[in-house]
Amino acid sequence: MRSLDFAPVRRRITPWAAAMIGAAALAAAFAVEEAVRVDALNDEVEQIQAQLDQRQRAHEREQRRRKSMTPEQKRIERVVAAQQAHTEGSALPVVDRIERAWSPDLALTSLSVDKAGAVARIEGGAASLSHIYQFVERLNDGHTERRTGLLQHRAKVVDGRTIHLFSVNVE
Numbered sequence: 001m002r003s004l005d006f007a008p009v010r011r012r013i014t015p016w017a018a019a020m021i022g023a024a025a026l027a028a029a030f031a032v033e034e035a036v037r038v039d040a041l042n043d044e045v046e047q048i049q050a051q052l053d054q055r056q057r058a059h060e061r062e063q064r065r066r067k068s069m070t071p072e073q074k075r076i077e078r079v080v081a082a083q084q085a086h087t088e089g090s091a092l093p094v095v096d097r098i099e100r101a102w103s104p105d106l107a108l109t110s111l112s113v114d115k116a117g118a119v120a121r122i123e124g125g126a127a128s129l130s131h132i133y134q135f136v137e138r139l140n141d142g143h144t145e146r147r148t149g150l151l152q153h154r155a156k157v158v159d160g161r162t163i164h165l166f167s168v169n170v171e
Contacts, residue, residue: 109123127163133150
């Protein structure tokens, strides 16, 4: 006869099955983490793209504005741009050049700046004519496109000492 077994069948999780379930859970967690990271990167790309589009539109607006400017407005814009203050020094490049070339051997008595800071005229005095020539040479150093000229010089005796007066034009 047949034997009857009335004991219930017990299902057990084998160690291999537990390992497989654990590996599947880790893989699912890794996939979710990567999906979240990809979403964050996509959001960042969209934000950067929006900023780029905004800058492009601003650039196009500025180009349209410049095209529609009259010649007088363009001239005024150039003058204003030439007078813009630099990050260091004065607002006028010609004055910065004079400051770099000056030495304590010279006494500057007058400085006049014209043409929106493009041209300057300097008057002063020195104990020696060589100091004046060196000053003009330092003004010319590294500025081949700019002209600096000694307009005049003369000697004057004051209290028994000879003072050399000069006028220099810096462009």
